[in-house]
Amino acid sequence: MESTSKQFKQNTRVALDNTALQSALGKMESGFVTNRANAAARLPEFEALRDQARDIKNHTLENLDFYLETFEENVEASGGHVHWAATAEDARQIILDICQSVDAKTVTKGKSMIAEEIGLNAFLEENNIEPVETDLGEYIIQLRNETPSHIIAPAIHVVKDQVIETFQEAHTQFDPARSLEEPRELLDEARTVLRQRFFDADVGITGANFLIAETGSTVIVTNEGNGDLTQTLPKIHVVVASLEKVVPTLEDASAILRVLARSATGQEYSSYTTFSNGPRRAEDPDGPEQFHVVLLDNGRSELLGTESQEVLRCIRCGACMNHCPVYGAIGGHAYGWVYPGPIGSVLTPTLIGVEEARHLPNASTFCGRCEEVCPMRIPLPKLMRHFREKSFEEKLTPTAERTGLGIWAFVARRPALYQMATGLAMRMLGALGRRRGLFASLPMAGGWTAHRDFPAPQGRTFQQQWSARGGRRRAGE
Amino acid sequence: MSGGRDAVLGRIRKGLGRTGPVDGDQRAALDARLQKHARGIIPERTARDRGGLADLFVEMAEGVQTSVARVASPAGAPAALAEYLAQHNLGSDIRMAPDEKLNDIPWQDRPTLSITRGRSDGNDEVGVTAAFSAVAETGTLMLHSGPSSPTTLNFLPDNHVVVLRASEIVRAYEDGWDLLRAKGKMPRAVNFVTGPSRSGDIEQTLMLGAHGPRRLHIILIEDENG
Ligand code: SF4
Numbered sequence: 001m002e003s004t005s006k007q008f009k010q011n012t013r014v015a016l017d018n019t020a021l022q023s024a025l026g027k028m029e030s031g032f033v034t035n036r037a038n039a040a041a042r043l044p045e046f047e048a049l050r051d052q053a054r055d056i057k058n059h060t061l062e063n064l065d066f067y068l069e070t071f072e073e074n075v076e077a078s079g080g081h082v083h084w085a086a087t088a089e090d091a092r093q094i095i096l097d098i099c100q101s102v103d104a105k106t107v108t109k110g111k112s113m114i115a116e117e118i119g120l121n122a123f124l125e126e127n128n129i130e131p132v133e134t135d136l137g138e139y140i141i142q143l144r145n146e147t148p149s150h151i152i153a154p155a156i157h158v159v160k161d162q163v164i165e166t167f168q169e170a171h172t173q174f175d176p177a178r179s180l181e182e183p184r185e186l187l188d189e190a191r192t193v194l195r196q197r198f199f200d201a202d203v204g205i206t207g208a209n210f211l212i213a214e215t216g217s218t219v220i221v222t223n224e225g226n227g228d229l230t231q232t233l234p235k236i237h238v239v240v241a242s243l244e245k246v247v248p249t250l251e252d253a254s255a256i257l258r259v260l261a262r263s264a265t266g267q268e269y270s271s272y273t274t275f276s277n278g279p280r281r282a283e284d285p286d287g288p289e290q291f292h293v294v295l296l297d298n299g300r301s302e303l304l305g306t307e308s309q310e311v312l313r314c315i316r317c318g319a320c321m322n323h324c325p326v327y328g329a330i331g332g333h334a335y336g337w338v339y340p341g342p343i344g345s346v347l348t349p350t351l352i353g354v355e356e357a358r359h360l361p362n363a364s365t366f367c368g369r370c371e372e373v374c375p376m377r378i379p380l381p382k383l384m385r386h387f388r389e390k391s392f393e394e395k396l397t398p399t400a401e402r403t404g405l406g407i408w409a410f411v412a413r414r415p416a417l418y419q420m421a422t423g424l425a426m427r428m429l430g431a432l433g434r435r436r437g438l439f440a441s442l443p444m445a446g447g448w449t450a451h452r453d454f455p456a457p458q459g460r461t462f463q464q465q466w467s468a469r470g471g472r473r474r475a476g477e
Numbered sequence: 478m479s480g481g482r483d484a485v486l487g488r489i490r491k492g493l494g495r496t497g498p499v500d501g502d503q504r505a506a507l508d509a510r511l512q513k514h515a516r517g518i519i520p521e522r523t524a525r526d527r528g529g530l531a532d533l534f535v536e537m538a539e540g541v542q543t544s545v546a547r548v549a550s551p552a553g554a555p556a557a558l559a560e561y562l563a564q565h566n567l568g569s570d571i572r573m574a575p576d577e578k579l580n581d582i583p584w585q586d587r588p589t590l591s592i593t594r595g596r597s598d599g600n601d602e603v604g605v606t607a608a609f610s611a612v613a614e615t616g617t618l619m620l621h622s623g624p625s626s627p628t629t630l631n632f633l634p635d636n637h638v639v640v641l642r643a644s645e646i647v648r649a650y651e652d653g654w655d656l657l658r659a660k661g662k663m664p665r666a667v668n669f670v671t672g673p674s675r676s677g678d679i680e681q682t683l684m685l686g687a688h689g690p691r692r693l694h695i696i697l698i699e700d701e702n703g
């Protein structure tokens with residue numbers, strides 16, 4: 001997928017002015033946030049389960065090559081195939097080859113962020129294969145030619161009236177005067193249209209929430225049941241998954257599943273959790289004839305052994321964005337790439353480069369809510385700070401900011417100079433701002449004062465006030 | 478694409494500070510971990526006796542819009558099915574799994590039921606299957622594919638009716654895995670089903686019956702209380 005992360009500031013402005021988006025985002029607190037809190041409260045073991053989930057993933061990542069090879073062996077033992085894709089391009093080509101081997105005209109798709117990441121739909125279309133999204137939210141945005149704005153609720157930015165409009169335009173086979181006012185009517189219409197597409201598809205493509213080394217299983221978690229129809233009805237089931245999805249055993253997956261739905265939607269368990277093991281057996285009455293797993297790296301292996309290794313624990317539950325004040329204000333599209341919210345701010349610079357995504361780690365108030373709710377205990381604020389530093393080191397920060405910080409660092413390392421300089425500045429600012437106690441604008445701080453006033457200092461620095469009140473330096477300083 | 482494979486594995490090992498595959502003691506420890514497939518924390522809420530487990534299962538299942546009819550013996554199941562059909566104004570055509578676990582039920586007691594057996598082609602209003610097991614912890618059914626249990630019956634009919642015996646209810650998912658491992662090879666598909674299909678994708682409003690069944694009904698045979 002093309003990234004617009006570079007224009008983050010511009011994206012933000014557009015988002016803040018979008019009233020439909022703002023009304024949609026307003027519902028998040030009463031929905032996801034409350035539901036998660038209730039689900040966590042109902043399970044006394046919840047915090048211990050989070051620790052356990054973190055430990056399982058850490059163990060797996062430390063032995064990732066072993067578990068991936070074991071997974072591969074077991075997929076093959078059950079009659080499936082594993083394809084290793086180093087890059088997005090490799091993955092697309094592998095999938096295209098599989099589709100072309102059966103002369104596929106249409107493929108149905110279960111919701112997959114990895115398919116978004118590799119830009120699969122556009123590529124299939126270029127090659128005259130029609131991809132049909134089957135998750136209701138994904139279907140709506142596919143018709144609207146949009147990208148997902150949330151990893152578990154892809155159409156969260158769309159309001160009902162827009163869905164009505166979209167269906168009126170797309171579903172010309174129905175009476176234009178039909179009623180679509182009720183969400184139920186919209187759902188029923190989508191169900192009818194997609195039911196036929198499930199039967200017509202030559203290939204079904206799903207993502208995976210987990211891969212299980214012990215059994216070679218791929219696991220999908222859905223509420224709609226679309227993933228199951230996608231993978232059961234066509235001749236071929238292709239699973240596209242990134243390599244960090246692997247866990248050792250069925251027990252490990254079951255343990256992490258206990259925190260997944262609760263963190264995501266506040267459900268105790270999602271409606272459908274499906275473990276798939278290879279193609280249909282000789283004696284089976286249904287199921288796909290071929291089973292393929294495309295294992296995507298796309299930069300992830302480079303994270304092992306670095307500070308960013310911890311992001312590979314992510315199970316894509318969406319809790320960090322549901323609880324993020326920045327996401328809640330601007331929605332997902334402003335982030336400009338596949339993964340929005342705090343996890344996006346960390347993953348995007350990791351996967352597509354700090355240069356492309358340098359604004360994202362700044363899209364944080366460092367309030368820490370994301371880390372508080374992340375079921376995998378990923379230290380998201382720490383990682384964002386890391387990328388801020390990295391982008392500074394790599395000289396990607398604009399000159400004014402760099403010069404300012406450079407001067408500050410020079411002065412701060414010299415205590416006498418620092419005290420003199422800050423003392424002088426405070427007296428000046430204090431004098432200037434005395435009348436109102438606030439500055440509506442300040443030279444070189446336009447980014448701050450454009451949106452709020454800067455409180456005028458009282459004329460003395462903290463250090464001066466501290467020593468005047470009898471504060472002491474620590475021994476040895 | 479073995480080029481892709483070797484390159485990816487090579488980068489992983491480099492990141493982990495190794496030059497080749499894990500070996501020696503470390504390898505043995507990893508193999509042992511897989512063999513042992515140890516369980517983690519099992520929620521306390523499931524620490525109940527058998528009767529208590531059935532109650533917990535029903536409570537959790539009903540909490541996610543599954544309806545449950547409890548009957549004392551297999552003989553009660555046909556009436557429970559007929560009642561469900563009447564309640565929802567459904568026809569009497571039933572597509573049933575060719576599962577021998579459904580054979581001790583006297584369906585012929587209800588001659589109006591017109592039962593055919595086999596997979597679903599998408600034209601069935603009501604599908605009836607037997608559960609493999611059920612997890613009390615979250616009111617979750619455990620179903621799997623096989624010659625006598627087509628997966629299409631779990632997803633295509635608008636109404637999914639599942640016959641479950643109280644003796645098949647276990648505490649946690651892990652107990653279900655143990656039962657399945659005891660049977661041998663993993664089936665092609667294992668489906669954990671918790672309530673009917675649902676979506677919240679239009680303005681975060683919960684609606685049932687997205688792509689899978691609109692309703693999920695369980696006939697629970699209390700084979701342990703009689
Ligand atoms: S970072 Fe944590 S909270 Fe965010 S999506 Fe991943 S697992 Fe969920």
